[in-house]
Amino acid sequence: MPIRVTVWGENRHEQTEEDVARRYPKGMHTAIAEGIEENLGDDCVVRTATLDDPGHGLTEEVLAETDVLTWWGHQAHGEVADEVVDRVHRHVLSGMGLVVLHSGHWSKIFVKLMGTSCTLRWRDEHDRELIWTVDPTHPIARGVPHPIVIDEDEMYGEFFDIPAPDELVFVSSFSGGEVFRSGCTFRRGHGRIFYFRPGDQAYPTYHHPDVRRVIANGVAWARTDRPERALPELRRWAGPLG
Amino acid sequence: MPIRVTVWGENRHEQTEEDVARRYPKGMHTAIAEGIEENLGDDCVVRTATLDDPGHGLTEEVLAETDVLTWWGHQAHGEVADEVVDRVHRHVLSGMGLVVLHSGHWSKIFVKLMGTSCTLRWRDEHDRELIWTVDPTHPIARGVPHPIVIDEDEMYGEFFDIPAPDELVFVSSFSGGEVFRSGCTFRRGHGRIFYFRPGDQAYPTYHHPDVRRVIANGVAWARTDRPERALPELRRWAGPLG
Amino acid sequence: MPIRVTVWGENRHEQTEEDVARRYPKGMHTAIAEGIEENLGDDCVVRTATLDDPGHGLTEEVLAETDVLTWWGHQAHGEVADEVVDRVHRHVLSGMGLVVLHSGHWSKIFVKLMGTSCTLRWRDEHDRELIWTVDPTHPIARGVPHPIVIDEDEMYGEFFDIPAPDELVFVSSFSGGEVFRSGCTFRRGHGRIFYFRPGDQAYPTYHHPDVRRVIANGVAWARTDRPERALPELRRWAGPLG
Amino acid sequence: MPIRVTVWGENRHEQTEEDVARRYPKGMHTAIAEGIEENLGDDCVVRTATLDDPGHGLTEEVLAETDVLTWWGHQAHGEVADEVVDRVHRHVLSGMGLVVLHSGHWSKIFVKLMGTSCTLRWRDEHDRELIWTVDPTHPIARGVPHPIVIDEDEMYGEFFDIPAPDELVFVSSFSGGEVFRSGCTFRRGHGRIFYFRPGDQAYPTYHHPDVRRVIANGVAWARTDRPERALPELRRWAGPLG
Structure with missing residues (x-):
């Protein structure tokens, strides 16, 4: 069964900033989607959704048919409806993967x-970013050089206020000497989450083959092994032996 | 400097259920507070606060003077004002400990x-609970028997839908054969969190000396090592070498 | 590519104790091997090796052609040659999986x-063991009931002196009330390790379908994602941009 | 009770290399010991021991009276007697801290x-090293700047083949762009271990006040909370309720 992927993009910078539009003429989400298809081929079926679609393109129906959702947003986080956030949250805890x-x-x-x-x-x-693998047996690190070199991108530095990740896969350094935990996995409820750092709109990062490879690896990893989607539930329990 | 502790209790069962009132005549929160004082002595200063106090007793002033907050609630979770929850959340991320x-x-x-x-x-x-230490060098496990035996309490069983704890200190079993990750630590922002399982209102659990000891150990552990309280912040950064 | 599995068994109890021989007429290793084949089918190729084979059946050639090694031993740990232990250790750090x-x-x-x-x-x-899943999205937990019920087996209880596992997948309880971290993963070097508790020679545990399923899941998980086998090495390094 | 610290130093470079002798006229171990005393004051009692002392200065008596051992070695790892290594190993598993x-x-x-x-x-x-705190509530990070700046030291880069640390406290970057998990904690048996990266003999790193502060913090953290020293043991167990 191919992985059913929904690539969500805010898709606003592309409308208002000429350089972003030039860099990503079909939108950043399309570049991300193409990178996944390029790497996973027939093992995935990818669709896209954006902020300005009805329900942000993330209706109950779409999410129910999504194995893994990828998320890029920036200037309009506040415009994402709480109702949609709650719906996505419920689906992640029920087993949908999130990158x-x-x-x-x-x-x-x-x-x-x-x-x-x-x-x-x-x-x-315009810092140069080097992405180093610190967990070489992790499936998300498969097939990438050590380090991945991104000539120019925005810098992100510590302290990054996240829970200690379940697995730390990548650590980045930047021209300025900063470091960042740039590839982190988390399990929440029945869902798996992968955070990956690169990709400011002001740089062509989602055309970078190694970045695309990592995102595709992350999508493949984030699909759950559980057969059916279900929210963990509070329930009374008679006991294991009935 | 003694640890400034605020023990928060919902304090509703004690008002409406005769057996709970008999078990905890001054409220469950008072029993919890006494257990902390009994163990930490002059190393702590303990106050209590309850749901029906103005602002649930958790004003900005109180939280600013609290090193560690303990929390027991059950039937009235929904009555806790979102504004107070947000305030406590901000204080935890800023460095206040939470048990x-x-x-x-x-x-x-x-x-x-x-x-x-x-x-x-x-x-x-009325399951019997046995609490086993699986991290014997952890300060929260100091001075407790292996296992702690609680003759009767409510059963809690897996799957407990929490993030994988940073440290798993205790695992419980119950008469029915269930298991539960009953002592878990988490670091969030600049704050430390300890979850400890025992203590249903229908049992005298907070009079149990080992349970009181663990709660006091948890309070001592949850006080941060950072000198001042501050929320992690998003900020532009020129670089380490200025 | 099918997973190349070598099932290693001490194979001594089967020679000297009538009841073990009756329970496992072709040896415990054969029962374990059959359970893996039963679950992974054409996705695996399984061979067995035992203590009394030359080089304990674990020559350089055999290990070089092994993706995942499983290990059962008990009364003769001391008879395993240090040279063979060092060889297996080197292969695990180089990327061979170990169950x-x-x-x-x-x-x-x-x-x-x-x-x-x-x-x-x-x-x-003759304790009854209940094996509970505490990481429901883990591939090793795929397809097993919650809990797995083993009517009779030896009891193992905490404190189990291992490093905190990278992932805790299963926790067991026993008739006596003890608990045990019974399914643990570890990554060491380029290799993955899964420890799974059940299986004393005095009980028919390796005929239990759920136990066989977990072992097969563990084998599938322990195969590395790295393309080639290599020991992590100490080396001088000119730098990433050479 | 003050922490009883033994600072172990190989003390060979100081004998044979003039520049090291000039940098550390009383030996590197003495500089490390002074840094601990400077920070912990009356809360510690520090002695030193070196490779060329009888039994490397690590007799059963010395270890039995040591709460935390610190270890610096480089060119003569192979000369440390296996018998002494086994003794130190046993003491760590029994509860002695190790830095x-x-x-x-x-x-x-x-x-x-x-x-x-x-x-x-x-x-x-002569890379410049920047040491960033990624776990700001950890006691080992107390009182250090973000980042610690070391003007010159040897570079260490990933992949560092260690088990995933229980806690990752510091991450370093170097002039060449490499990164390294430079402050890591591990719990093994009843003992606690802290690995801290800086300190090549060719640089004056152990005179650096922040480095000395971290080592002292590490020593304070590594002292166990368990009252008595004991090796975890294999034993038959009748059950919790006798």
Whole structure:
């Protein structure tokens, strides 16, 4: 069964900033979607959804048919309806995978899942980023160089206010000397979450083959092994032996 | 400097159920407070606060002067004002310690900090609980027998929908054969959180000396090592070398 | 590519104790091997090796062609040659998966990989074991009931002196009220290790379909995602941009 | 009760290399010891021991009176007697704390406790090191700047082949862009272990006030909370209720 992926993009910078539109003529979400398809081929079926779609494109029906959702947002986190955030949250806890990218660290859904402020330090001055693998047997690190080199991107630095990740897969350094836990996994309820740092709209990061490979690996990893989708529930229990 | 502790209690069962009132004539919160004082002595200063106090007794002033807050709630989680939950959440991320007890697993503040459903299985039928230490060097396990024996309490069973704890200190078993991760630590923002399972209102659990000892150990552990209280913040950063 | 599995068995109780021979007429290792084949089918190729084979059946050639090794030993841990232990250790750190079963907790190879005493409490008195899943999205827990019920087996109790596992998948309880971290994963070097508790020679545990399922899941999980086998090495490094 | 600290130093470079002798005229171990005393004052009693002392200065008597041992070695790891390594190992599992410094990553005792190769990448070319705190509530990070700046030291880079640490406290970056998990805690048996990266003999790192502060914090953290020293043991167990 191919993985059913929904790539969600805020898709606003692309409408209002010429350089972003030039960099991502079909939107950042399309570049992300193409990177997943390029790597997973027939093992995935990818659709996209954006903020300005009805219900942000994330209706109950869409989510029920999504194995893994990827999330990129930045300037309009506040415009995402709480009702949609609650719906996505419920689906993640029920078993839908979630891959959160870059500035999605401050999205309502990521903050709600983490329980922390998800704040960090940043600087948008064309830092070179090096992404080092610190968990070489992790499936998300499969097939990537050590380090991945991104010539220019925004800098994110510690302290990154997240819970200690279940697995730390990548650590980045930047030209300025900062470090960042840039590839982190979390399990919440019946769902799996992967956070991956790169990808400011002001740089062509989602055309980078290694970045695309990692995102695709993350999607493959985030699909749950549980057969059916179900929310963990509070219930009275007679006991194991009936 | 003694630890400034605020013991928060819902204090409703004690008003409406005769057996609970008999078991805890001054309220469950008072029994919890006495257990902390009994163990920490001059190393702590303890006050109590309850749901029906103005602002639930958790004003900005009180929280600013609290090093560690303990939380017991059950039937009235929904009556805790969101504004107070947000305030407590901000203080925890800023460095206030939090000890969550028993049915506090489903309190708004714990659910908000965990990001998960915090659901579990339960049965209120006088199970015997055995609490085993699985992290014998942890300060929270100091001075307790292996196992702690509680003759009767409510049963809580897995799956307990929490993030994998940073440290698993205790695991319980029950007469019915169920198991539960009953002593768990979490770090969130600049704050430390300890969840400890025992303590249904229908049993005299907070008079049990080992339970009191663990709660006091948890309070001592949850006080942060950071000198000042501050929320992690999102900020632009010129770089380490200025 | 099917997973190349080598099932290693001490195979001594079967030679000297009539009841074990009756329970496992072709040896415990054969029952374990059949359980893996039964579950993984064409996705695996399984061979067996035992203590009394030349080089304990674990020559350089055999290990080089093994993706995942499973290990059961008990009364003859001391007879396993240090040279063979070192060889297996090197292969695990290079990327070979390892599944350690039951009394294998005290094997030389497991102790060497853990760095601790690997001691525990035990009682061989026909306890009923219940195995509860505490990480429901883990691939090793796929398809097993909650709890797995084993009518009779040896008891293992905490404190189990292992490093905190990377992932805690299962927790067991026993008739006597003891608990045990019975399904644990560890990553060491480029290799993955799964420890699974059940399986004393005095009980028919390796004929139990759920136990066989878990072992097969563990084998599938323990195969590394890295393409080639290599030992992590100490080396001088000019730098990432060379 | 003050913490009884034994600072172990290989003390060979100081005998044979003029520049090291000039940098550390009383030996590196003495500088480390002075840094601990400077920070912990009356809360510690510090002695030193070196490779060329009888029994490497680590007799049964010395270890029995040591709460926390610190370890620096480099060129003579192979000369440390296996018998002494086994003795230290037993004491760590019994509850003695251990702080391993810099090139101690490849000491016999650290490798034995970790179970992995403990290899890494290195370059001795006067890199600047920045040490960032990623766990700001950890007692080991108390009172240190973010980042700690070391003008010159040897570089250590990932992949550092250790088990995933129980807590990751610090991450370093270097002039060359490499990163390293430079402050890691581990619990093994009844003992606590802290690994801290800085300190090549070719640089004056152990005179750096922040480095001294971290080592002292590490010593304070590594003292166990358990009252008495005891090795975890394998034993038959009648059950919790006798």
